[in-house]
Amino acid sequence: MSNLNRIRRAGRVMSGLCLTIIFVLPLGLALIWVNLDSLGPEFIAQVSHAARIDTLGVGTLILGFAISMIPVSMLIYGLVQLRRLFCLYGAGQIFSNLHAVYLRRFALASILSVFLQILSGSLLSVLLTFQNPPGTRQLTVSITSDHLGTVFLGSVLLVIAWIMVEGSKMAEDNAQIV
Secondary structure, three states: OOOOHHHHHHHHHHHHHHHHHHEEEEEEEEHHHHHHHHHHHHHHHHHHHOOOOOOOOOHHHHHHHHHHHHHHHHHHHHHHHHHHHHHHHOOOOOOOHHHHHHHHHHHHHHHHHHHHHHHHHHHHHHHHOOOOOOOOOOOOOOOOHHHHHHHHHHHHHHHHHOOOOOHHHHHHHHHHOO
């Protein structure tokens, strides 16, 4: 099997994987919010230790789901861009300016999703402790090593995308010299 065929196959597999994740992310999040009492204690503990699941009404749960979908929506946008990149590979297109555009969009979406995770986590901490008695309500801001790692990885991908744009310009210039 040639390298191009392997790249095509890998591109198709990764494209399918991206599509699967695009659908599973919101469904999984909805499942957590619908079954918050059994699936959500660890999820809630990451946001606020003062949140009491037993006091949350349906409206609060719906709003909580909507708030948690904010960073997930950005991730989905990034995965759509990544899927487009892998579809190009699946079609046997290996190098163009469009590859760099999709990679750049994915990298930016990854970085933005981190900031949206921090914001949504803070909003959720307020929402989930709002029914608590005064003095036990919380506003938390949490930055983890996972956040820092994702920002770093997104930054690396941004630099790679920038280099790819320059490389495609050089390849285009060289093709015109012939």
